[in-house]
Amino acid sequence: MTPRYVLLRLGGLVTTLLLSSMLIFSSLYLAPGSPENVIFGNRTPSPAARAAVRHQLHLDRPLPVRYWDWLTGVLHGDFGRSMVTDQSVSSRVGSGLGTTLSLVAVAAVLIAVLGLALGIAAALKPGFVDAAVNLFTSVSVAIPPFVAASILVSIFSIKLGWFPATGLPDGFWGHLRGLVMPAFSLALISCGYLARVTRNALREQLAKEHVQTAVGRGLPRRVVIRRHALRGALPPIITVIGLQIAGLFAATLIVETAFGIPGIGRLTVQSVSQKDFPVVQAVALLLVAAFVVANTVTDLLQAAVDPRLRTAGRTA
């Protein structure tokens, strides 16, 4: 991979983040309902009081200026203060970030391990195994995360009592135990999807002429599958894993709320309902950043596994 290609991709990443931050900022303030109303709640303020609050929140300044102030603050790690709790946004977001990242990490591992294993098994074993995996994927991609969550809770928390129904117990193992079911709910759809894509990509590769060459040279079957078929199937697999992991961040909104996990997802839902603009801005930006970073990493990995893309990047 050429350094130039990496730089190009990183440049694209920064540009996307900048554009989406503008979009997030302006769309929130252009939405109906003035932000300062959050502070007054049901009371109707005097015009003077309203003006004072607007001044304190810098709402009396033009939008581009406010955006610029906000952006420079963000670049220094200052996302402003919550309009509801008056805590700094970065401390509110920061406390949930670790939790959400570990939830997504556990889900990502589940997706990659189960999805790949099922997909590979289905591709290599036509007949019963393939049919069984196909059934699983058809069912799993049809179950939305909140349905999966309630099914899992009723079986594993209420019936069996293996995992807590809500919240995160203390300690590392407690955390992990608390994250298992939310992670499964998050992973289920993606897992089925990845299994399907892996199966089809591997089947397609197994039919390739160069795989025939490898077999014809007397290479052992496992070498043919690992070095040639699986290797060739990597691009679509990487794409799907990347997109699914990026999508997990959005799905945490539902799953964290359902399981009472104190992460970014639940914070987003709370802040939106409380119209806590600075917090909503920060988490929205984080979600976009997670998505864009996941995409960029995906593209870089693609280029790393496919030499033809590297050259394309060089000549582009």
Place this chain on the structure above:
Amino acid sequence: MLELNDLDVALRVGGRMRRVLSGLSLSVAAGEAVGLVGESGSGKSMTVRAVTRLLPEGAAVSGRIRFDGRDVAAMDAPALRRYRDRDVGMIFQDPRAHIDPTYRIGSFLTEALRVNRGVGPAAARRQATELLAAVGIDDPERRVRQYPHEVSGGMLQRVMIASVLAAEPRLILADEPTTALDVTIQAEVVAILDRLRRDRGIGMLFITHDLDLALAICDRVAVMYAGSIVEIRSARDLHRSACHPYTVGLLGSRPSIQARVDKLVAIPGRPVSAFEAPPDGCAFTDRCAHAEPDCLHGRPALEPFNDGLVRCRRVADLAVLAESRPESPAAPPSEPAAKSVVEPPAESPAEEGTQP
């Protein structure tokens, strides 16, 4: 060394079996080059794939394939791998599709040596550069580090040839190795293949639809039609005295060196595959100028005639006919086109048609 005996192959196409080889018998002696010539769809590629047990899934095979007396169909997995590794080497038509695009050329060249024979990386690398030099590739040290998409098709086919030579097989199966290449380099690639396999005493089954090319580099030539051999004899004899009406037609339809472009088709009709041929009778009947009603009753056998083997019930009549006419049915042997660019064939080690 290689013996195919009464080989029948049927492939599964949408739940039905479709016959692609029908009673094919052929042999290749050690060090001998045999050309397998036929139009598209006659079953040449399927013959090669049957020899290496690389037929599509669900293929039904009957008849016998022996290599050094061993039954290829009966080999267990390790024996089959060993056979593919050490005994036969395949050169495919389209090197771009048949070489994994994700690995460097050096890795492709040495993969079988490293995986199957445990050759160390340094030794493998040395061997890779030597082989590239042997197939006439300049600056091999740089080439081994390149990826397939970074080099031309002609160079890639030479890489494929080098990879086959690396395994030092006893028999090379070359399936139209130059058809996918630019016309200007076809002759050069054939010449390299021809020279290197002669130097090393490797046998070859050379598949082509170009009869002249086969005549130029092979000891014997087998002409294939609708999944079976219709005539087989030494390359020297074939263009002098072809006996089967199909071979005669092919020789007549050869474009001359001057007019290679405007291919005139001397045989009316289109070639058929085995499954399209009449089930009981000569497959060539509907295109044959000498067909008679009897040709549709009973399939003619591949029988000795004039030091070769011919599959035509009227072969004796036709030979008499040809002699009584002023000019022979086969056009006088114009110098085969490919001969001008490759070395002339050496004395062939196997003159007689080998009995199945």
